[in-house]
Amino acid sequence: MAIQYLAANRFGLGRRWDDPAIDDPKAWLMRQLAEFDPAPAAIAALEGRAAIAGAYIDYREDRQAMRREAAEPAMSEEEKGMDPELRRLSRSAIRRHYVDGAAARLTTAVASPTPFAERLTHFWANHFAVSADKLPVIGFTGNYEFEAIRPNIMGTFADLLIAAVRHPAMLLYLDQAQSFGPDSPVAARVRRRQNRPGPGLNENLAREILELHTLGVRTGYTQADVTAFAKALTGLTVAGLGRGAGQRLMPAGAAPGETVFIAQLHQPGEQVILGKRYADTGAKQSEAVLRDLAVHPATAKHVATKLARHFTADDPPPALVERLSADFLKTGGDLPSLYRTLVASTEPWQAGPAMFKSPWDWTVSLMRGLRLPALGERQNIPALFTQLGQPVWRPGSPAGYDDKVATWAGSAALMQRVELASRIAGRIGDRTDARRLAPLLLADALDPGTSEAIARADSPGQGxxxxxxxxxxLRR
Structure with a gap:
């Protein structure tokens, strides 16, 4: 068994060029749980929610102004034909926040002395996935991982769940910021004054919490549960980024980009979800639902299955799933306890490196091994991972990227990695000897065939x- 390689790559993100030998892999992983820094320098230096929201507000105002200008005769036909969004995005700070976040994420992963904790951060960010496909979400994706996920991976699942659900990125991505209670004061006023249906209820967030974040599919919840939960979630919105009544009722002093609760948007009355009655306690109503969902047996099984799959195989060992699920229920979702149970289990250590690294994992492990602080200009980082098939924070759906081998083992995807490896190796030239680097990076997974092929390479770069x-x- 390649114990050292599994510790560094299955649990971590690959060995760094200057890492000492891992004498006790399990103890090395356990130490990282206590040494993890949720706000390293590269992340702490980033601008916060107010600046991100301000960039989108500026964009929206400029777009509205350009639309007005488009109707004026003074504007040329060429200018009229340009897409206003593209014109604005080309010089907008929105994309800068996204790029800066992606660069900080990569810098942190490459330099981190606690790669196991970094992998756990990426795992949870993908479990509670948002996607930078919607314009209001783009700038918030990095902030979401850095403020909602990273600070909570060493707490309870309930706290992590609530932080993720209530972050502006999640509320905007799943349209919760525009969800109004059908019988809320605002909806009733619209019906009364304008003689038309009021603003509607949006069930996206409620459905994804039940299906993806907590219970999992086919676990007994009904459409009535989804609707009731969606009603309990109403009132949550994002300051400065909504429209209409939601913004007009914003509390004085609410900073742009902050999550707020507006009682006039909330559906009044108790809600019945999974057979339990939840009193109308305003913002506390949805929190009570979330805390119950966080410790539900189906949630324990769902989370245990995903964690076991990530650290073993497409079809995780049932015994490991059961052990993790039991720990989750026993501790009320204490995450460090779950990680310790995972590391102490035999199953993740039994199989050799068989799981394909995702493009993100492979690139980070390459950079850690080569002492590469960057792979070019920071603005090109998103394009690099898009080319490799795993755009940063853009999985395209709330389900996130999956962990299955077939997703990352396609011939075209592997060819992209070979080409990138060749370009980087060519740039480094003879400054690094692959014959000396291979035993460090592959450790006890280095086989005679690979060692011989590297030794016979025509040049250092080819090696x-x-x-x-x-x-x-390529595997972990």
Whole structure:
């Protein structure tokens, strides 16, 4: 068994060029749980929610102004034909926040002395996935991982769930910021004054919480549960980024980009969800639902299955799933206890490196091994991962990226990695000897065939390319 390689790559993000030997892999992983820094320098230096919201507000105001200008004769036909969004985005700070966040994420992962904790951060960010496909969400994606996920991965699942659900990125991505209670004071006023249906209820967030974040599919909840939960969630919105009544009723002093609760948007009355009655306690109503969902047996099984799959195989061992689920229920979703149970279990250590690294994992492990602080200009980082098939914070659906081997093992995807490895190796030239680097990075997973192929390479660059495209390095 390649114990050292599994510790560094299945649990971590690959060995760094200067890492000492991992004498006690399990103890090394356990220490990281206590040493994890949720706000390292690269992340702490980023601008906060107010600046991100301000960039989108500026964009929206400029777009409205351009639309007005488009109707004026003074504007040329060429200018009229340009897409206002593209014109604005080309010089907008919105994308800068996204790029800066992606760069900080990569810098942190490459430099981190606690790669196990970094992997757990990425796992949970993907479990509670948002996607930078919607314009209001783009700038918030990094902030979401850094403020909602990272600070809570060493707490309870309930606290992590609530932080994720209530972050502006999640509320905007799943349209919760525009969800109004059908019988809320605002909806009733619209019906009375304008003689038309009031603003509507949006069930996206409620459905995804039940299906993806907590209970999982086919676990007994009904459409009535989804609707009732959606009503309990009404009132949550984002300051400065909504429209209409939601913004007119915003509390004085609410900073742009902050999550707020507006009682006039909330559906009045108790809600019955999974057979339990929840009194109308305003913002506390949805929190009570979330805390109950967080410790539900179906949630324990769902989370245990996903965690076991990430650290073992497409079809995780039932015994490991059961052990993790039991720990989750026993501790009320204490996450460090769950991680300790995972590391102490035999199943993640039994199989050799068989799971394909995602493009993100592979690139980070390459950079850690080569002491590469960057792969070019920071603005090109999103394009790099898009080219490799895993755009940063853009999985395209609330389900996130999956962990299955077939997703990342396609021939076209592997060819992209070979080409990138060759380009990087060519740039480094003879400054790094793959023959010396391979035993460090592959450790006890280095097989004679790979070692011999690297030794026979025609050039140092070719040797590096062979190392990073080797079967062992491609897997975790």
């Amino acid at each position: 590096l390319a062979m190392l990073f495209a080797s079967p062992a390095f």
